[in-house]
Amino acid sequence: MVIKMDLKEKLIILSDSAKYDASCSSSGSSRKNANGVGNAAYSGICHSFANDGRCISLLKILMTNSCIFDCKYCINRRSNNVKRAIFTPEEICTITINFYKRNYIEGLFLSSGIIKSPDYTMEKIIETVYLLRNKYHFNGYIHAKAIPGASEYLLKKLGKLVDRLSANIELPSDNSLKLLAPQKSVNKIDKIMTTVKENKSRFFVPAGQSTQMIIGASSETDLDILNKSEHLYNKYELKRVFYSAYIPVNSDKLLPTIKMPPLVRENRLYQADWLLRFYGYKVDNLLDKNNPNFNILLDPKADWALRHLDEYPKEINKASYYDLLKIPGIGPKSAQKIINARKVFKIEFSDLKKMNVSIKRAMYFITCNGKYYFNNAISKGFIESNLILDSKEKIESIGTQLTLFNE
Amino acid sequence: MSNVYLYNNSFESLMHLISKIILLKNNPDNIKNRVNYEPNLLDNIIDLELKDTKELKLFLNSFSLDILHTVYYVYLSENDNKELIIYYFLKNALKYHNEIYLHRNLKCVNMAINISNYVGREAHKLKGFLRFKLLKNNFYYAEISPTNNVIEILSNHFKKRLKNEYWLIKDVNRNIYALYDKKNVYYLTDKEIVSLNLELDNKEEKFEDLWKSFFETVAIKERQNFKAQRNFMPKKYWNYILEMENRI
Structure with a gap:
């Protein structure tokens, strides 16, 4: 039975059920304003930060939270007794345009439960996005979910209208998927990702595709998860893999019972993900069968450095770009600053500080013109205890989303 | 006595003035905006004629867009010495051109880059807030x-x-x-x-209310983290951010 609801009630239900998707990014597109409303900013823009410290950039909603699927971990699964609602395409357009003009948002992130059939659901999503682009002349950012199992021609139609597409893998292995989300299959997701990869252009999903994995709902190790990510980055040229700490919204004998979502683990995976994409690390540098999970006390890079102390200290005035990136506390921006500056002068510790290159964590691992920061030789235990305390402060104060290394 | 040069409350005017001071060979003691300059007995005010726009154009043409971008952003800052920083930065830029960005051990270069980044970061934040x-x-x-x-x-x-x-x-x-x-x-x-x-x-209140509801709903309670929220969205902006008004 459908009860008439006002717009506010719908918005509350349909944003509440969309919030578990970790993606918030609005970057990667340079869509211009062709005499309508809005444009995209290549760097992305955060418009607000929610009470959980996550960036709000897009109006993140479901078209409907009704669903014919019954995925165990999902709040919207068919067997759950929750209030259901559905937006009309016009309603979504009205909210998007009015929020956008008031500068609340960068655009729309539209996902949906599956009603009637995957094709029907996909058609409704397309109808909404088409209206936004052609009736309201909206040129802001649109991220849409591709519905697993929908026809390829619908996916191609949608891809021409949006900036980013995503299909969530949700679980890192086929077995977990079979167990917890029997109606989703690896094949269906694979098909979506392949189509998007093959058609990607300036006019088709310009900001690329992304996916999400839930962390801690199934038994995989960090090694399994990262191997999966590395595979996805290589095979489908994904822009991002998002990791979402499992939050128990349903109880089911197949699901783990936990007190707190594994937020630190999620953060470690994000950090490692960055090491894969921007720092030149490979998964087997970071983890192996004997050591398949990250150290919860230390970030993966610091952990790696402590296990390879013989490779340090690195000389700031000589180390290559990738060697600089192996120094805890030095990221791509700082490494580039160092490379630029040392073309014209020899860098001292005091210069690093002036250039806003933090040495708080780097000081144990570098020399400047052959000089070490400490006068006495220091031990591994000394460095380790200092880094662990630094890292503890950071986890408490920074949250997990944007500043992954604070570099 | 110190020599103080005054410009007329615009970036163009400041650039024009600097183009003239550089030709004088003597470094200025200070360069100030006429609008908020408070005269004092120790200052010797020097007024230079800033009418010939061709002159200004020629001067601007000697710099890359990067360099002009940097000094423009420094100009938008509230740094007390911004005019002198711009003056020394441009003087060095005439010599080093775009390589100036490598010379972070030159105080004016390091300051100009840091200040201009700071201005850029604030502008970026406000594009959202x-x-x-x-x-x-x-x-x-x-x-x-x-x-x-x-x-x-x-x-x-x-x-x-x-x-x-x-x-x-x-x-x-x-x-x-x-x-x-x-x-x-x-x-x-x-x-x-x-x-x-x-x-x-008439509809304003309705959409403000919708936005506030969305803002409250989209946060995951199990992940509540006000500290991170404050770090990313500093309190000094809350006065003008609709959804934070009731938190002040």
């Missing part, structure tokens, strides 16, 4: 109170983004308005605004 309200007269109206004078950067952003809307942005502390009439942006002061009717459009 600024909130418009729709008025009865069809204007979208926003108030800001930034640390740096970023209203021009924001106006250039919204000129593209909301090019088919009327909008008005007010910098509350500096008393500057940026008014857009679907064609051009005009920068006005309090005195130049004849009347300003801030009566809200």
Whole structure:
């Protein structure tokens, strides 16, 4: 039975059920304003930060939270007794345009439960996005979910209208998927990702595709998860893999019972993900069968450095770009600053500080013109205890989303 | 006595003045904006004629866009010595051209880069945090109170983004308005605004309420983290961020 609801009630239900998707990014597109409303900013823009410290950039909603699927971990699964609602395409357009003009948002992130059939659901999503682009002349950012199992021609139609597409893998292995989300299959997701990869252009999903994995709902190790990510980055040229700490919204004998979502683990995976994409690390540098999970006390890079102390200290005035990136506390921006500056002068510790290159964590691992920061030789235990305390402060104060290394 | 040079409250005027001072061979003791300069007995004020726009053009042409971008952003900051930093930065830029960015051990270079980044970061944040309200007269109206004078950067952003809307942005502390009439942006002061009717459009309250509901709902309770929220969205902006008003 459908009860008439006002717009506010719908918005509350349909944003509440969309919030578990970790993606918030609005970057990667340079869509211009062709005499309508809005444009995209290549760097992305955060418009607000929610009470959980996550960036709000897009109006993140479901078209409907009704669903014919019954995925165990999902709040919207068919067997759950929750209030259901559905937006009309016009309603979504009205909210998007009015929020956008008031500068609340960068655009729309539209996902949906599956009603009637995957094709029907996909058609409704397309109808909404088409209206936004052609009736309201909206040129802001649109991220849409591709519905697993929908026809390829619908996916191609949608891809021409949006900036980013995503299909969530949700679980890192086929077995977990079979167990917890029997109606989703690896094949269906694979098909979506392949189509998007093959058609990607300036006019088709310009900001690329992304996916999400839930962390801690199934038994995989960090090694399994990262191997999966590395595979996805290589095979489908994904822009991002998002990791979402499992939050128990349903109880089911197949699901783990936990007190707190594994937020630190999620953060470690994000950090490692960055090491894969921007720092030149490979998964087997970071983890192996004997050591398949990250150290919860230390970030993966610091952990790696402590296990390879013989490779340090690195000389700031000589180390290559990738060697600089192996120094805890030095990221791509700082490494580039160092490379630029040392073309014209020899860098001292005091210069690093002036250039806003933090040495708080780097000081144990570098020399400047052959000089070490400490006068006495220091031990591994000394460095380790200092880094662990630094890292503890950071986890408490920074949250997990944007500043992954604070570099 | 110290020699103080005065410019006329605009970036162009400052650049023009600096082009002349550089030719003088003697470094200035200070360069100040005429508008907020307070005369004192020890200063010897020097006025240079700044009329020949050809002269200015020629000077600007000797720098890359990167360099002009950097000094423009420094100009928008509130740093007490910004004029002297720009002067020394440009003097060195004549010698090093774009390689100037490598010379971070030169104080003026390091300061110029840091200040200009700081201004850029604040402008970027406000592109997100600024909130418009729709008025009865069809204007979208926003108030800001930034640390740096970023209203021009924001106006250039919204000129593209909301090019088919009327909008008005007010910098509350500096008393500057940026008014857009679907064609051009005009920068006005309090005195130049004849009347300003801030009566809200009938639907305004409804959409503000929808936004606040969305903002509260989209946070995951199990992950609540006010510290991270404050780090990313500093308190000094909350006054003008609709959804944070009740948290002050």
